[in-house]
Amino acid sequence: MNSLDARRTIEELKELRRLTSDEHGAQRVAFTPTWVQARAWLQEKAQSLGAETHRDEAGNLWMTLRGDSERALLIGGHIDSVPNGGWLDGSLNTLAGLEILRRIQAQYDGKPPLTVRLIDWADEEGARFGKSLFGSSACSGNLEMEEARGLTDKEGVRLPDALREQGLDFERVKESGRQLKNAAAYIELHIEQGPVLLDLDLPLGAVLGTFGVQRHAITFHGQAAHSGSTPMNRRRDAFLAAAKMSPEIYRIAERNGGVCTIGSCLTKPGIVTSVVEECRIALDQRHLDPQALARMFEEAREASERFAKEGNVTVAWERLWQIEPIPFHAELIDFCDQAIRETCGQSHRLPSGPLHDAAEVARAGVPTVMMFVQSLHGISHNKIEDTKEEHLEMAVRAFDRLASKTANWVLAQ
Ligand SMILES: [Zn+2]
Numbered sequence: 563m564n565s566l567d568a569r570r571t572i573e574e575l576k577e578l579r580r581l582t583s584d585e586h587g588a589q590r591v592a593f594t595p596t597w598v599q600a601r602a603w604l605q606e607k608a609q610s611l612g613a614e615t616h617r618d619e620a621g622n623l624w625m626t627l628r629g630d631s632e633r634a635l636l637i638g639g640h641i642d643s644v645p646n647g648g649w650l651d652g653s654l655n656t657l658a659g660l661e662i663l664r665r666i667q668a669q670y671d672g673k674p675p676l677t678v679r680l681i682d683w684a685d686e687e688g689a690r691f692g693k694s695l696f697g698s699s700a701c702s703g704n705l706e707m708e709e710a711r712g713l714t715d716k717e718g719v720r721l722p723d724a725l726r727e728q729g730l731d732f733e734r735v736k737e738s739g740r741q742l743k744n745a746a747a748y749i750e751l752h753i754e755q756g757p758v759l760l761d762l763d764l765p766l767g768a769v770l771g772t773f774g775v776q777r778h779a780i781t782f783h784g785q786a787a788h789s790g791s792t793p794m795n796r797r798r799d800a801f802l803a804a805a806k807m808s809p810e811i812y813r814i815a816e817r818n819g820g821v822c823t824i825g826s827c828l829t830k831p832g833i834v835t836s837v838v839e840e841c842r843i844a845l846d847q848r849h850l851d852p853q854a855l856a857r858m859f860e861e862a863r864e865a866s867e868r869f870a871k872e873g874n875v876t877v878a879w880e881r882l883w884q885i886e887p888i889p890f891h892a893e894l895i896d897f898c899d900q901a902i903r904e905t906c907g908q909s910h911r912l913p914s915g916p917l918h919d920a921a922e923v924a925r926a927g928v929p930t931v932m933m934f935v936q937s938l939h940g941i942s943h944n945k946i947e948d949t950k951e952e953h954l955e956m957a958v959r960a961f962d963r964l965a966s967k968t969a970n971w972v973l974a975q
Contacts, residue, residue: 566665568958572951574657578603578641579649587945588643588653592685592696593621593724600641604656604682611664612672613680618738620700621684621730627663629674633746635969636679636928637662638698638919640686647687648753648947650954654935655751656682658958662965676972677744678965683919690715690724698919700735701742702926739926746972747894748930750920751961753949757940758912765953766960767910768898769932772921773821773848774855774887780804780866784875786831786839801829801838803873810865811845818858820849821915850887850913888921894931894968901963902933906956931968933961 582590582600590600601623605615608625616624626634639656659680666674684697691713699705711732713721722732754760759767784798808824815822823846830840845862849855863879870877895911902909914921914932924930935957938948949957 564665564962565668566661566959566962568661568955571654571657571661571958572954574607574660575649575653575954578653578657583649583945587646588649589645590641590643590647591645591689592642592687593690593728597642598728601682604641604660607660608663608680611660612667613663618701618741619730620697620735620738621725621728622697622701622738622741623682623684624741625660625663625680625682627667627672627674627678629670629677631676631973632744633972634677634679634744635965635972636681636745636748636923637965638681638683638748638750638923640683640919642685642687642689644687644689644943646945648942648944650753650947650949651755651942652686652752654753654949654954654957656680658751658961661958662962665962666965676746676969678969686919691721693721695917695919695922697738698922701738702922703736703739704922704925705736707736742923742926742928745923745928746975747891747968748920748923748928749894749898749961749964749968750918750930750932751957752918752932752934753942753947754934754937754940755916755942756937759910759934759936760938760940762910764908764910765906765936765950765956766902767912767934768895768902769890769934770895770911770913771850771887771889771924772914772917773850774852775883775885776847776855776859777881777883778845778859779842779880779882780845781840781842781878781880782866782870782873782875783840783878784838784873787837789835789837792837797837798874799837800841800873800875803869803875803877804841804843806873807866807869808843810869811862814858814861814865815847818849818854818861820847820854820858822847822858822862844882848915850889852887855887885917888924890920890924890931891929893971894929897967897971898931898933898964901960901967904963905960931964933957933964
């Protein structure tokens with residue numbers, strides 16, 4: 563007998579929307595009164611099904627069904643949203659997880675064979691302080707304390723002060739890491755937030771991992787000269803070299819099966835009466851495979867040097883940010899695939915462009931996988947974010963199957 567009720571998850575999503583949204587969308591920004599209210603609502607539901615609840619040092623909310631074994635299956639989500647956010651991002655994961663706790667509680671009459679814990683991560687979105695994955699990166703031990711200590715919101719409030727208002731001590735946030743002590747596996751359901759499943763006309767996909775990112779500023783340096791008096795063959799035009807390189811950079815990404823974006827271009831002196839002396843572009847390259855990502859970076863650098871030489875200018879690279887690709891667990895990816903096929907016939911494996919809390923848990927060494935459900939319009943972080951209700955129901959059912967398969971796998975170890 564399986565008491566899972568996927569319809570109830572949809573009803574609860576709508577209930578949460580009624581409680582915490584206005585005409586512009588969801589307003590559950592972390593560390594605000596609406597977020598606190600949303601969490602109290604969630605905590606109440608968890609307690610009434612018989613879960614123990616506990617808030618850790620980083621403000622993550624843990625809802626635990628204690629089992630015969632201390633080894634724990636973790637199910638993650640985040641009830642916080644961006645301002646004017648959608649109704650599914652983060653909440654679907656959380657409320658599907660809640661429904662799975664209910665099913666397990668009923669099936670084992672309150673005494674499951676292993677411990678199952680639902681986590682509502684604190685401040686996944688980073689909407690207020692510009693630092694996403696706060697709670698999960700504190701828990702995984704990857705939070706940069708120096709950087710986070712100095713973060714302020716647009717009113718000038720410091721992150722440590724905002725935490726103190728919630729009764730949290732910034733200097734102790736990493737102590738939350740001990741919650742992972744008995745973690746045997748971590749699963750997370752999420753809306754795709756992109757168009758891949760929509761274009762394939764498939765409801766669900768198994769996520770292979772999150773992209774690695776290489777982000778650089780590339781500065782070409784030439785010589786400023788009068789736009790009228792300088793013959794074309796005498797110019798050292800920094801913009802021209804950057805412009806010629808750009809299509810090559812996109813071809814490199816395509817050839818290697820990754821993605822790249824030249825997101826900004828700044829010229830100096832920046833007036834039309836002068837040849838460009840300095841041109842600085844920002845380049846973001848992403849790939850799931852570390853070797854391919856390294857190759858994309860190397861090839862882009864070679865291309866920049868080639869075009870710089872051709873244009874008689876110089877070029878310099880400066881790293882702005884990088885993160886390694888984070889692959890999910892091979893066996894759990896297989897379980898995810900199976901769970902999807904058993905639910906709706908066909909599955910698809912895809913990487914995740916955005917980072918998620920799951921990536922932090924995987925970095926902490928816990929076997930991890932995510933499941934994606936199709937997003938309509940391929941859009942998120944917007945009140946028009948949506949998914950067909952039939953797909954949401956399938957997602958809850960497939961995710962529950964994944965939970966069972968993963969629990970059995972943990973118990974067999
Ligand atoms: Zn999310």
